[in-house]
Amino acid sequence: xxxxxxxxLSLVVHEGDTVTLNCSYEVTNFxxxxxxxxxxxAPTFLFMLTSSGIEKKSGRLSSILDKKELFSILNITAxxxxxxxxxxxxxxxxxxxxxxxxxxxxxxxx
Amino acid sequence: xxxxxxxxxxxxTETGTPVTLRCHQTENHRYMYWYRQDPGxxxxxxxxxxGVKDTDKGEVSDGYSVSRSKTEDFLLTLESATSSQTSVYFxxxxxxxxxxxxxxxxxxxTVV
Numbered sequence: 001x002x003x004x005x006x007x008x009l010s011l012v013v014h015e016g017d018t019v020t021l022n023c024s025y026e027v028t029n030f031x032x033x034x035x036x037x038x039x040x041x042a043p044t045f046l047f048m049l050t051s052s053g054i055e056k057k058s059g060r061l062s063s064i065l066d067k068k069e070l071f072s073i074l075n076i077t078a079x080x081x082x083x084x085x086x087x088x089x090x091x092x093x094x095x096x097x098x099x100x101x102x103x104x105x106x107x108x109x110x
Numbered sequence: 111x112x113x114x115x116x117x118x119x120x121x122x123t124e125t126g127t128p129v130t131l132r133c134h135q136t137e138n139h140r141y142m143y144w145y146r147q148d149p150g151x152x153x154x155x156x157x158x159x160x161g162v163k164d165t166d167k168g169e170v171s172d173g174y175s176v177s178r179s180k181t182e183d184f185l186l187t188l189e190s191a192t193s194s195q196t197s198v199y200f201x202x203x204x205x206x207x208x209x210x211x212x213x214x215x216x217x218x219x220t221v222v
Contacts, residue, residue, distance in 0.1 A: 029208075031207070031208030032210070034210060034211070036213075041215060042214060043200070045210055045212055045213075048210045088152070088153070090153075092207075092208035092209055092210075093208050094207065095208075096141060096143075096160055096207055096208070097208070098143070098153075098155070098202075100152045100153040101152060102150065
């Protein structure tokens with residue numbers, strides 16, 4: 001059965017901390033791994049990774065994919081209260097499927 | 111932001127009534143999806159479309175039907191709404207199969 005598992009389920013940190021969110025997957029016909037941020041509304045797209053070992057960066061956020069070990073991490077450095085959200089990991093596959101994890105809820109305390 | 115509009119944004123309906131949700135895109139993307147999001151379940155695929163009049167079922171399609179008569183519009187219909195269909199519904203679009211998808215703002219549906 002295809003699945004995506006995220007950990008931890010929730011996380012509380014203080015502003016300025018660095019956090020690492022994990023996503024492991026077992027999906028046949030893999031095409032891409034996607035990260036989204038969801039703040040009480042629609043998921044907003046952060047990153048798409050398709051190749052192993054290549055880091056994607058956007059400001060304080062970065063992500064990397066390991067296709068051999070079937071996982072990805074999302075790092076957020078110097079966290080801010082605006083980073084508080086649910087972070088979703090998804091795997092895109094052939095056959096028009098996206099498999100979503102249940103998300104990691106991040107709370108950043110001032 | 112991708113041009114995706116969902117309507118209505120909120121709806122309360124009674125059990126047994128038909129309900130139609132609309133997703134409209136201005137990106138000319140080929141693939142369109144309907145998801146529902148429930149606590150503890152994450153996002154689950156209801157139906158998807160890979161072209162005009164080309165649709166297929168997702169993992170939670172029972173009780174739902176879809177139609178796509180134009181590239182830009184994808185309709186989700188609950189033929190006879192039930193309380194178990196109370197959820198937040200998201201439409202998503204993609205121009206490449208299995209690659210980045212962009213989401214609409216969601217429709218919060220309550221069936222009483």
